[in-house]
Amino acid sequence: MNRNTTKKKRIIALCVLAAVIVGIATTVIVSITQNKTSVKIDTAEAQVIVDDTFDSIIPSTATGTKAIMDKMQITVKDIEYGYEKNILLSCEYSVPNVKKAVTDNKNAIIDGTYKFFAESVKQPNATKIKQYLSEDMLGYINAAEMLSGEITLSLYEITDGSLQLYLDDTTVDTVTGGLITAKGLINSINTATYNGETVDITNSTTVRTGIKDCLALSNYDSSKPDTSNKIVVWFRELADEFERNFVANDQWLYLAQGLGTTLAITACAGIMGLILGFIVAIIRCTHDSNGNFGILNAICKFYLTVVRGTPVMVQLLIIYFVLLLPIGVPKFISAVLCFGLNSGAYVAEIVRGGIMSVDQGQNEAGRSLGFNFAQTMIHFIIPQAFKAVLPSLANEFITLLKESSVAFYIGVADLTQGGLKIRSITYSNFMPLIAVALIYLAIVLILTWLVGKLERRLRKSER
Amino acid sequence: MNDNVIIKVEGLKKHYNGGAVKALDGVDCSIKRGEVVVIIGPSGSGKSTFLRSLNLLELPTDGKILFNDVDITDPKVNINLHRQKMGMVFQHFNLFPHMTVLKNMTIAPTKLLKKSKEDAEKRAMELLKRVGLDHRANSYPSQLSGGQKQRVAIVRALCMEPEVMLFDEPTSALDPEMVGEVLDVMKELAKEGMTMAVVTHEMGFAREVADRIIFMSDGVIVEEGTPDEIFGNPKNDRTKEFLRCVL
Ligand SMILES: Nc1ncnc2c1ncn2[C@@H]1O[C@H](COP(=O)(O)OP(=O)(O)O)[C@@H](O)[C@H]1O
Numbered sequence: 001m002n003r004n005t006t007k008k009k010r011i012i013a014l015c016v017l018a019a020v021i022v023g024i025a026t027t028v029i030v031s032i033t034q035n036k037t038s039v040k041i042d043t044a045e046a047q048v049i050v051d052d053t054f055d056s057i058i059p060s061t062a063t064g065t066k067a068i069m070d071k072m073q074i075t076v077k078d079i080e081y082g083y084e085k086n087i088l089l090s091c092e093y094s095v096p097n098v099k100k101a102v103t104d105n106k107n108a109i110i111d112g113t114y115k116f117f118a119e120s121v122k123q124p125n126a127t128k129i130k131q132y133l134s135e136d137m138l139g140y141i142n143a144a145e146m147l148s149g150e151i152t153l154s155l156y157e158i159t160d161g162s163l164q165l166y167l168d169d170t171t172v173d174t175v176t177g178g179l180i181t182a183k184g185l186i187n188s189i190n191t192a193t194y195n196g197e198t199v200d201i202t203n204s205t206t207v208r209t210g211i212k213d214c215l216a217l218s219n220y221d222s223s224k225p226d227t228s229n230k231i232v233v234w235f236r237e238l239a240d241e242f243e244r245n246f247v248a249n250d251q252w253l254y255l256a257q258g259l260g261t262t263l264a265i266t267a268c269a270g271i272m273g274l275i276l277g278f279i280v281a282i283i284r285c286t287h288d289s290n291g292n293f294g295i296l297n298a299i300c301k302f303y304l305t306v307v308r309g310t311p312v313m314v315q316l317l318i319i320y321f322v323l324l325l326p327i328g329v330p331k332f333i334s335a336v337l338c339f340g341l342n343s344g345a346y347v348a349e350i351v352r353g354g355i356m357s358v359d360q361g362q363n364e365a366g367r368s369l370g371f372n373f374a375q376t377m378i379h380f381i382i383p384q385a386f387k388a389v390l391p392s393l394a395n396e397f398i399t400l401l402k403e404s405s406v407a408f409y410i411g412v413a414d415l416t417q418g419g420l421k422i423r424s425i426t427y428s429n430f431m432p433l434i435a436v437a438l439i440y441l442a443i444v445l446i447l448t449w450l451v452g453k454l455e456r457r458l459r460k461s462e463r
Numbered sequence: 464m465n466d467n468v469i470i471k472v473e474g475l476k477k478h479y480n481g482g483a484v485k486a487l488d489g490v491d492c493s494i495k496r497g498e499v500v501v502i503i504g505p506s507g508s509g510k511s512t513f514l515r516s517l518n519l520l521e522l523p524t525d526g527k528i529l530f531n532d533v534d535i536t537d538p539k540v541n542i543n544l545h546r547q548k549m550g551m552v553f554q555h556f557n558l559f560p561h562m563t564v565l566k567n568m569t570i571a572p573t574k575l576l577k578k579s580k581e582d583a584e585k586r587a588m589e590l591l592k593r594v595g596l597d598h599r600a601n602s603y604p605s606q607l608s609g610g611q612k613q614r615v616a617i618v619r620a621l622c623m624e625p626e627v628m629l630f631d632e633p634t635s636a637l638d639p640e641m642v643g644e645v646l647d648v649m650k651e652l653a654k655e656g657m658t659m660a661v662v663t664h665e666m667g668f669a670r671e672v673a674d675r676i677i678f679m680s681d682g683v684i685v686e687e688g689t690p691d692e693i694f695g696n697p698k699n700d701r702t703k704e705f706l707r708c709v710l
């Protein structure tokens with residue numbers, strides 16, 4: 001029965017550990033593979049798509065622009081296929097001759113655009129539109145002239161496999177001369193803004209179609225189209241956060257180094273506590289059994305009372321700022337001394353309980369063979385006491401590991417401090433703090449598992 | 464001093480709670496080399512206290528205990544050295560549970576007598592063989608039956624080559640079917656000439672093996688004599704009463 005429960009515990013511990021590892025691994029993998037998925041279409045294919053797309057934009061935007069297109073050399077500059085851009089594909093185009101093409105065709109553009117819009121929104125505002133357009137097209141052409149010669153457009157693959165052109169807001173402004181701001185799905189757009197004035201286009205199929213064609217989008221949304229499901233989005237955001245908090249600038253090193261410090265403090269303080277605890281426990285037990293060590297016993301009692309009666313944080317502050325800082329002892333050593341002293345008190349009481357729990361007959365057996373008090377303790381009582389209190393000692397050690405996190409109060413760069421450092425750089429709370437917690441948890445689980453193993457080995461002798 | 468006397472007890476008193484409980488109230492007695500003394504008496508009469516006083520597991524309130532003519536109650540005496548020569552067997556075996564049978568038996572000779580591991584193990588195996596437990600040398604105590612444990616406890620004490628063996632109710636914690644195997648070992652030990660002081664309720668054993676029987680009651684020795692005298696013709700009323708109850 002006992003074996004079964006430990007088995008169960010072990011399985012649970014392993015599961016949690018596995019979950020932690022899988023979680024961390026997923027985030028890491030996602031963040032690493034980001035931008036690195038293999039390219040699925042080649043440049044030639046992309047070029048075809050680009051040409052087609054532009055062909056579909058230009059004629060309906062403004063007939064005059066068609067002329068521009070003929071003169072422009074649109075080449076696919078770069079294909080990015082990856083997670084970041086969400087839908088697997090984005091293309092950067094080089095449109096080097098846009099400035100010249102626009103300038104050369106100034107009049108054609110104005111005419112064409114005017115015709116297009118004038119026809120589209122004949123009623124009831126045709127006159128007004130005509131006026132605006134002639135003025136604004138000039139502005140548009142000026143804007144186009146100012147272009148550096150490159151526009152970035154992105155192609156996205158939609159879940160059904162078709163490709164869509166996505167223009168970011170700046171590009172939309174450029175293409176439409178800042179005249180049209182379309183938000184939401186194009187099919188549900190009922191108003192269009194023409195130079196600040198909102199026009200109802202609910203009944204204007206031409207305009208609707210025009211805008212739609214203009215943008216070559218069947219369901220244009222001013223935000224990036226996101227066709228992935230919620231879990232994927234969540235994971236991506238997590239990955240981004242992970243990247244920002246840990247990968248960027250190698251910030252994970254704060255955690256790694258902090259973990260090292262935490263483990264070092266815990267190990268040193270643990271060993272010190274163990275030794276101190278055993279000494280105190282033996283003094284107390286010896287005093288209880290034969291009245292020796294009166295003064296030492298009194299000192300031990302005082303030590304136990306003070307340490308167990310005050311918070312470890314206060315002890316740390318006093319030990320460092322009051323006692324050790326003035327004589328130039330480093331923070332790390334101060335922390336080890338403090339936690340060692342603190343742990344020693346708890347270990348002492350645990351061990352004392354363990355020694356008292358060993359059958360008095362063991363003592364008598366040892367003494368009757370001729371062993372003296374100390375030998376009996378060493379050979380018979382303490383090994384059994386140790387075995388009896390091992391789980392409690394392990395718990396104490398685990399407590400120590402966790403309590404050592406207050407070391408950051410005196411500025412020791414431990415694990416907790418590492419997390420806080422990252423937090424102060426990235427202003428995120430979730431990632432750094434959860435990471436710190438997970439690391440503590442992982443260490444604790446590993447320790448628990450190790451102690452379980454040790455315990456089972458020790459128990460063999462009593463089976 | 465009589466060379467033949469190994470233990471001599473004079474005016475031994477053990478009081479608890481500032482004299483409220485007089486576990487021993489003036490015991491005088493001596494045990495000769497090779498003698499088997501069986502101590503009987505009702506529960507609480509001080510038998511255990513007496514036996515445990517002999518190797519100072521109980522510190523006497525008053526009186527002297529001479530072991531090989533040395534007063535071991537003298538605080539200046541190193542009692543640990545004398546205890547090495549007095550084997551003790553307890554009611555509850557008190558084997559060391561974290562050690563194998565062999566280790567139980569060899570730890571004292573190697574640590575205290577500075578015997579080599581090989582010598583100690585050789586001797587231990589000899590003794591184990593004699594009590595028929597050589598095949599359990601590497602077992603842990605928890606793997607043994609009560610009778611086996613007690614036999615190991617006896618040979619563990621014998622590993623120190625003691626001059627006297629003290630038994631405090633060695634069969635009281637055993638299931639009845641295991642009592643025999645332990646008594647057999649003790650009988651054999653007696654036959655070999657070991658000096659033994661045995662507290663027991665096994666009257667058959669007492670009658671068969673004892674050279675002398677001591678009847679204790681209320682912390683004093685009420686009557687002593689050969690088995691025939693005690694069992695055949697007890698003089699004291701309390702002895703008679705006790706024997707009527709146990710026989
Ligand atoms: N540590 C102790 N404190 C107080 N009284 C004790 C203690 N040990 C034994 N006694 C008392 O001493 C008396 C003798 O005990 P004991 O020698 O164990 O008797 P026996 O072995 O003959 O049954 C009993 O009355 C017992 O209650």
Ligand SMILES: [Mg+2]
Nearest residue numbers: 510511512632
């Ligand atoms: Mg008794």
